[in-house]
Amino acid sequence: MEKKSEFNGVVLQLLKEIEKENPKFKEFLIKKYKGLPCYPKLEEAVYNYGITHSKIFAVTTSNPGTSLLTEFLYEGKPQSFPLDRYFLNCKGGKAIKSRLITIEKKLPFIIEEYLKKKKKIVIGNLGSGPGRDIIDVLAKYYRNTDKIKAINIDRDKTSLDRGKRLAQIKGVAHLIEFVHANFLRYKPKEKFDIALLIGVLCPLNVPTCIKYLKRIKKLLKRGGCVIVSNTTRRMLEEDPFTCFLMKWGANWELVYKDEKDLKYIFEKAGYKWKEHFYEPYRFHIMGVGCTK
Numbered sequence: 659m660e661k662k663s664e665f666n667g668v669v670l671q672l673l674k675e676i677e678k679e680n681p682k683f684k685e686f687l688i689k690k691y692k693g694l695p696c697y698p699k700l701e702e703a704v705y706n707y708g709i710t711h712s713k714i715f716a717v718t719t720s721n722p723g724t725s726l727l728t729e730f731l732y733e734g735k736p737q738s739f740p741l742d743r744y745f746l747n748c749k750g751g752k753a754i755k756s757r758l759i760t761i762e763k764k765l766p767f768i769i770e771e772y773l774k775k776k777k778k779i780v781i782g783n784l785g786s787g788p789g790r791d792i793i794d795v796l797a798k799y800y801r802n803t804d805k806i807k808a809i810n811i812d813r814d815k816t817s818l819d820r821g822k823r824l825a826q827i828k829g830v831a832h833l834i835e836f837v838h839a840n841f842l843r844y845k846p847k848e849k850f851d852i853a854l855l856i857g858v859l860c861p862l863n864v865p866t867c868i869k870y871l872k873r874i875k876k877l878l879k880r881g882g883c884v885i886v887s888n889t890t891r892r893m894l895e896e897d898p899f900t901c902f903l904m905k906w907g908a909n910w911e912l913v914y915k916d917e918k919d920l921k922y923i924f925e926k927a928g929y930k931w932k933e934h935f936y937e938p939y940r941f942h943i944m945g946v947g948c949t950k
């Protein structure tokens with residue numbers, strides 16, 4: 659009987675394409691993935707090949723938490739270089755887009771809950787990147803309302819400038835403020851009814867997540883809620899090669915968390931745990947907690 663490969667089809671395709679460039683590169687990736695010793699000269703050659711050819715490898719190695727990666731995956735434009743195509747086609751990459759779609763479906767329900775109680779609400783998007791989730795939801799459902807104000811906060815100014823352009827293109831610039839700041843030091847003029855913290859906690863350990871959520875509590879109104887996302891262990895189990903690439907290339911290691919971990923983080927930070935939901939790959943869990 660033929661031995662089943664330990665690599666899935668997307669990885670095998672990547673390895674096949676890389677082999678065409680240089681068979682030693684393929685050999686290196688397999689050895690490194692398996693934890694076998696590798697020559698530094700070959701490692702450097704493969705690393706250099708990655709950063710000089712792949713847009714996404716280059717931006718991610720220089721800043722693993724950059725929204726350039728998430729935006730690249732959201733846009734999903736066809737790519738000519740194997741490693742860029744790989745990131746678009748691997749489960750880990752697809753799950754990021756699926757997280758965006760899931761949040762964009764869920765958010766209007768949470769907004770409606772608050773609009774039942776209040777005439778006007780404020781939404782804070784912490785570590786927003788361009789803030790595509792808020793922009794899409796406002797453009798789809800609330801373009802002509804004056805009942806919602808959103809604030810996208812990020813310490814990366816270029817991602818906010820991008821968000822401003824997206825908001826203009828989608829006709830919702832009048833509803834969104836863009837703030838260039840560290841959200842941990844942000845002092846809001848108006849506190850938030852709803853806050854989003856998406857794609858931010860994943861590399862942070864539990865005590866740091868508790869500190870973040872305690873700080874964020876100060877930005878929320880009484881009864882306000884925060885929706886946070888985190889990567890689950892399923893990503894490591896079902897897409898170990900992407901996890902390996904991120905760790906090797908960008909030193910990007912995630913602290914996988916499950917429902918129990920998120921509930922613990924929320925409760926330790928002084929929130930009331932409300933609910934959780936997943937995107938369809940279940941590589942990302944979203945937890946919702948409210949201030950008491």
Ligand SMILES: C[S@@+](CC[C@H](N)C(=O)[O-])C[C@H]1O[C@@H](n2cnc3c(N)ncnc32)[C@H](O)[C@@H]1O
Nearest residue numbers: 723725728785786787812813814840841856857
């Ligand atoms: C992976 S991106 C996710 C962007 C967006 N939330 C999304 O879901 O597509 C993480 C973003 O969080 C921002 N970020 C992380 N920590 C931050 C902090 N303390 N203050 C402001 N921005 C922060 C980064 O600059 C980056 O743009």
